[in-house]
Amino acid sequence: MPETSEPVPTRSDAERQERIIATLVDAFSEMMEADPGAFRTKFRKMAADPFAFYRGSACLFYADVAGLDDPWTDERTSRVWIQGDLHAENFGTYMNARGALIFDVNDFDEAYLGHYTWDVRRFVASVALLSWRKAFSDEDIDALVATYVRAYVDQVRRFAEHSGDEAFSLRLDTTDGPIRDVLQRSRLNSRVTLLDSMTQVEDYDRRFRDGAGVRRLGAEEREAVCAAFDAYRATIPDDKRYDSIAYRVKDVVGKAGFGIGSAGLPAYNVLIEGFSEALDNDIVLSMKQGNVAAPARVVTDPDINRYFLHHGHRTAVSQRALQAHADPLLGHTTYDGVGFVVSELSPYVDDLDWSDLTEPDEIASVLAYLGRATAKAHCVSDRDSDQSLVSFQTEEAIIEALDGREEEFIAWNTGFARQYAEQARKDRALFVEAFRGNAIPGVRSTGATRARA
Numbered sequence: 001m002p003e004t005s006e007p008v009p010t011r012s013d014a015e016r017q018e019r020i021i022a023t024l025v026d027a028f029s030e031m032m033e034a035d036p037g038a039f040r041t042k043f044r045k046m047a048a049d050p051f052a053f054y055r056g057s058a059c060l061f062y063a064d065v066a067g068l069d070d071p072w073t074d075e076r077t078s079r080v081w082i083q084g085d086l087h088a089e090n091f092g093t094y095m096n097a098r099g100a101l102i103f104d105v106n107d108f109d110e111a112y113l114g115h116y117t118w119d120v121r122r123f124v125a126s127v128a129l130l131s132w133r134k135a136f137s138d139e140d141i142d143a144l145v146a147t148y149v150r151a152y153v154d155q156v157r158r159f160a161e162h163s164g165d166e167a168f169s170l171r172l173d174t175t176d177g178p179i180r181d182v183l184q185r186s187r188l189n190s191r192v193t194l195l196d197s198m199t200q201v202e203d204y205d206r207r208f209r210d211g212a213g214v215r216r217l218g219a220e221e222r223e224a225v226c227a228a229f230d231a232y233r234a235t236i237p238d239d240k241r242y243d244s245i246a247y248r249v250k251d252v253v254g255k256a257g258f259g260i261g262s263a264g265l266p267a268y269n270v271l272i273e274g275f276s277e278a279l280d281n282d283i284v285l286s287m288k289q290g291n292v293a294a295p296a297r298v299v300t301d302p303d304i305n306r307y308f309l310h311h312g313h314r315t316a317v318s319q320r321a322l323q324a325h326a327d328p329l330l331g332h333t334t335y336d337g338v339g340f341v342v343s344e345l346s347p348y349v350d351d352l353d354w355s356d357l358t359e360p361d362e363i364a365s366v367l368a369y370l371g372r373a374t375a376k377a378h379c380v381s382d383r384d385s386d387q388s389l390v391s392f393q394t395e396e397a398i399i400e401a402l403d404g405r406e407e408e409f410i411a412w413n414t415g416f417a418r419q420y421a422e423q424a425r426k427d428r429a430l431f432v433e434a435f436r437g438n439a440i441p442g443v444r445s446t447g448a449t450r451a452r453a
Contacts, residue, residue, distance in 0.1 A: 086122045118295065120152060148374075194347035284344070290314060
């Protein structure tokens with residue numbers, strides 16, 4: 001048996017359920033009030049199984065781990081750029097600014113600065129939950145977690161010891177197996193197919209289609225959104241800015257219907273001209289309200305909190321810090337005094353289908369790649385990233401903190417993965433009980449309301 005890390009403090013079921021409810025309400029109360037229906041949908045999705053609950057409750061994870069001992073961090077490694085919600089389904093393909101297809105971390109809504117171990121621990125617990133859902137043995141789960149952590153440490157060491165390794169990425173020519181298959185599938189995607197699914201041609205130009213989750217704007221709201229979009233253009237780094245024709249707005253709509261993580265966040269889709277006036281070069285941008293990052297709820301460093309102008313700024317800055325050759329259209333703006341992040345809805349985004357992976361050996365090869373991708377996110381930034389908050393080489397700081405005790409670090413994470421996955425399974429049951437019983441303020445069932453009426 002591996003050594004276990006410090007467990008989450010034991011509480012009675014009633015105390016734990018109360019903590020779950022209080023943490024969710026503290027994190028989401030404003031958005032629950034603004035759109036209770038979206039949160040009922042979010043919570044019903046979270047109720048589906050322990051992994052879905054874990055995905056949607058990053059705030060609870062941080063409330064738990066922030067109070068645990070972390071012997072693997074010091075003054076430097078407790079404030080590095082982290083993805084913030086690193087779980088098995090937050091990796092996928094994208095096309096980088098150089099036109100290369102990459103498999104990497106693909107969600108930055110919760111990105112912030114904190115312990116590098118928080119990303120590792122959040123991921124390994126997700127591996128344990130995913131593996132439990134596939135009925136893997138405890139021994140297989142331990143081995144899978146160890147594979148991921150060992151690959152992470154090995155890649156961090158490579159970055160620390162070898163110059164030029166910043167060029168490392170998971171590409172068609174550096175991967176095989178399921179990861180390469182996903183990259184190959186993404187090559188079959190096209191901008192025209194994406195555009196045709198979301199837009200139609202009217203009077204020789206494209207406009208958004210009406211449909212589920214699409215809201216037409218009144219003149220005043222459209223004008224305000226376009227003004228916010230104009231302000232966004234100034235936040236794009238000079239060397240990534242296209243000719244002005246590219247940003248000409250063709251259409252704007254309100255957008256709803258996001259997944260578990262972004263429920264209740266106002267958003268717009270903006271259709272712009274793109275690289276030329278040819279209709280197949282049009283580009284769709286997402287302009288989505290930023291939210292408080294889950295790690296930000298437990299990080300108390302005032303220098304970090306003061307640095308970001310708003311949550312849209314924080315999301316964009318964090319993505320550049322975590323992703324080499326980031327989206328050249330990435331930027332931020334404010335609308336009605338609230339921060340929004342702007343990025344392309346790329347046709348080259350594909351996710352790994354974990355349901356196709358049914359044996360531990362198949363998953364082990366994937367986790368070895370994902371460990372290296374996590375190391376890259378921590379250690380390699382876009383050249384336009386503002387690194388004033390991290391003034392040291394992350395890879396050197398992490399290796400120094402590990403101090404030759406890599407196997408002990410692997411065992412520490414393996415123990416945590418099993419322990420916290422078990423906690424998440426129990427938490428999901430307590431959450432479902434509370435939600436069914438209308439014990440979560442702000443999202444009480446509409447059916448119950450009608451029955452009382």
